[in-house]
Amino acid sequence: MSGNEHERWKDEIAAYLLGTLAPGEAADVERHVAGCQDCQREMRWLRPAVERLAEDVELVEPSPDLRIKVMAEVREDVKRAAPERERRSLFSGLTGWRPVAAIATVALLVAVVAGYTIRDGESGGSPEATTVATAGKPPGVTATMVSSGDSGTLKLENVRNMPPDRVLEAWVQREGTVEPVKALFVPDRQGRASTTIPDTTGVEVVMVTAEPRGGSDSPTSAAMVTLEMPE
Amino acid sequence: MKPERLADEELMPLIADKQPDAFEVFYDRHGKVAFSLAYRIVGERAAAEDVIQEAFISVWRSGARFDRAKGSVRSWMLGIVRNRAIDLLRSKTGRAPLDFDDDSILEQRRAPQMTEAEALRNETAEEVRGAIGELPGEQSKVIELAYFGGFSHSEISDMLGIPLGTVKGRMRLGLEKIRGELAEGLA
Numbered sequence: 545m546s547g548n549e550h551e552r553w554k555d556e557i558a559a560y561l562l563g564t565l566a567p568g569e570a571a572d573v574e575r576h577v578a579g580c581q582d583c584q585r586e587m588r589w590l591r592p593a594v595e596r597l598a599e600d601v602e603l604v605e606p607s608p609d610l611r612i613k614v615m616a617e618v619r620e621d622v623k624r625a626a627p628e629r630e631r632r633s634l635f636s637g638l639t640g641w642r643p644v645a646a647i648a649t650v651a652l653l654v655a656v657v658a659g660y661t662i663r664d665g666e667s668g669g670s671p672e673a674t675t676v677a678t679a680g681k682p683p684g685v686t687a688t689m690v691s692s693g694d695s696g697t698l699k700l701e702n703v704r705n706m707p708p709d710r711v712l713e714a715w716v717q718r719e720g721t722v723e724p725v726k727a728l729f730v731p732d733r734q735g736r737a738s739t740t741i742p743d744t745t746g747v748e749v750v751m752v753t754a755e756p757r758g759g760s761d762s763p764t765s766a767a768m769v770t771l772e773m774p775e
Numbered sequence: 776m777k778p779e780r781l782a783d784e785e786l787m788p789l790i791a792d793k794q795p796d797a798f799e800v801f802y803d804r805h806g807k808v809a810f811s812l813a814y815r816i817v818g819e820r821a822a823a824e825d826v827i828q829e830a831f832i833s834v835w836r837s838g839a840r841f842d843r844a845k846g847s848v849r850s851w852m853l854g855i856v857r858n859r860a861i862d863l864l865r866s867k868t869g870r871a872p873l874d875f876d877d878d879s880i881l882e883q884r885r886a887p888q889m890t891e892a893e894a895l896r897n898e899t900a901e902e903v904r905g906a907i908g909e910l911p912g913e914q915s916k917v918i919e920l921a922y923f924g925g926f927s928h929s930e931i932s933d934m935l936g937i938p939l940g941t942v943k944g945r946m947r948l949g950l951e952k953i954r955g956e957l958a959e960g961l962a
Contacts, residue, residue: 555940558947562921563858564928591846593906593953597922598812598853600905606810610824614802614831618795621835625793 550582557587561594624720687769689741689750696741698750700769703731710754714739715763717749728759747773783848787841790834798835805849806831809856816860816923826863830856861925906953914949917942 553576559565560573577583688699698714706712714725731737741750751767753760778786778800789797806827813823813830834852841851907915920926920934928946932939 552940555943555947558950559921559928559943561950562918562946563861564921564926564931564946566927590947590950590954591850592957593950594922595846595850595853596906596953596957597918598850598857599808600907601808601811601815603807604811604814606806606827607820607824610810610827611802611806613824614806614828615795615799617828617832618798618835622793622795 553580553583554586557583558590561587561590685752685768687750687752687771689771689773691744694743694745696744697738698741698752698771699736699738700731700752701736703735703737703768706731706754709757711757711759712737712739712752713755713759713763714741715751715753715767716741716744716747717751718746719748722751722762724759724761728755744773749773784843787848801834801848802831805852808849809853812853813856813860816857816925817864822863823860826856826860830859833859857922864925906956907949909956910949910952914945914952917945918949921946 553573556565556569556573557577560570565573577587685703686701688701690697690699700712703712711728711730713728715722716725717723725739725741727739729737729739741747750769750771750773751763752769753763753765753767755764778789778794778797781789781797781800783801783804786797786801790801809830810823810827813826814820817823817826830852834855841848846854907918910918916935917931920931921928926934928939928942932942935942
C-alpha cells in the first residue's frame with residue numbers, strides 16, 4: 545500500500561471513530577482495519593481521544609427523579625422476570641420457588657403437562673373449553689381445567705399422601721405475574737380435589753402447590769401441577 | 776463482596792445476571808457524565824433524561840453484550856448514550872417544520888434543513904472545553920459538528936464548503952492532537 549493510500553485510511557479511521565461515516569463506508573474501514581496492523585494500531589491510538597470528548601462535557605446534575613425512574617424500571621423488570629424464571633425452572637428441573645419445596649414434593653408426584661384437548665361446548669350453552677393435562681409418569685397427579693365463559697373449574701385426581709398440615713392452593717399467572725386464587729382446597733379420600741378459578745381472563749398458566757393451612761401469599765413449594773392454558 | 780467495591784468490568788456479569796444492586800452502582804458511577812453528554816447533544820433536560828433512561832435500560836437488558844476488547848465499560852456506556860442522543864437529534868430534525876423559527880427548536884434542527892450559518896453559530900456558540908478547546912478552530916469545528924452535532928462528514932463538507940477529504944483530514948489532525956496531549960498527560 546502506498547504512503548498516500550495509508551494516509552487516506554488514517555483519515556477514514558478518524559471519521560469512523562467520530563461516527564460520521566455511512567454504514568457502507570464504516571464497513572469498508574472495519575474490513576480494512578481487520579487486515580492491517582498499522583491501521584489497528586492507529587485505531588487503538590486514536591480511540592481514547594474520542595472517548596475524551598465525551599468526558600470533557602460540562603457536568604450537569606441530572607434530576608434525582610431520573611435515578612428513581614431508571615431503578616423503578618429495573619426492579620419492575622426483575623419482578624416481571626421472577627415468575628417466568630420460576631416457571632421455566634418448574635418445567636425443566638421441577639424445583640420450587642423456594643428451597644422448602646421438599647416439604648410437599650416428597651409425598652406428591654409432580655405432574656408434567658403433556659397436552660391439551662379443547663372442545664366446543666356440546667350442550668348448546670356458552671362456549672366451553674376443556675383443557676386436559678396428564679401426568680408425566682403414573683401415578684402422577686392429573687389436572688383438568690373446565691372453562692366456562694370467564695371462569696373455570698380446576699379438577700385434580702390422584703392427589704395422594706397429602707401431609708395433614710397442608711392444603712392445596714391454586715395460582716394463576718398473567719403477563720408473567722403469579723397471583724394466588726383465593727379459595728384453598730383439599731383432596732378427598734379418593735385423591736380428587738377441585739377448585740374454582742373465578743377469572744380466567746388472560747391466564748397463561750395455572751399451578752397448584754401444597755401450602756401450610758391458611759394458604760400463602762406466594763408459593764412455598766414446588767408445583768404439583770402446572771397447566772399451560774391455550775391462547 | 777459489595778458491588779460498590781467492584782470494578783466496572785466486574786459489575787457487568789452481575790448486571791447480566793439481573794442484579795439490581797449492581798446496576799444501581801453502575802448508574803451512580805456513570806449517570807451524571809452520561810446525562811451531561813446527552814444534554815450537551817440534545818440541548819434540553821427532558822430529552823436528555825429520555826435518552827439516559829433508554830440507554831441505561833438497554834444496558835440493563837443486554838448487559839452481557841459489553842465487549843472489553845473495545846474499551847472500558849464507561850466509554851462503551853457513553854458511546855451508547857451518544858448514539859441514542861444523536862438518533863434523537865436526527866429524528867427531531869425530520870419532524871421539524873422547515874419554516875419554524877423558534878430559537879429553541881432551531882437549535883435542534885440539523886442538516887439539510889439547517890443552513891451553514893445556523894449550524895456554525897449553534898456549534899461555535901457552545902463554549903468549547905477541555906482538550907477540544909485547545910484545538911485550532913478549523914479542527915475543533917469539524918469535531919464538534921461530527922461528535923456533538925451528529926453530522927455526517929458529507930453534511931459537514933456541504934455546510935463548510937470544503938472537500939470531504941479536508942473534513943476527514945481535519946478530524947484526524949484534531950484527534951491526533953487530543954491524543955498526543957492525553958499521552959503527554961500520562962507521561
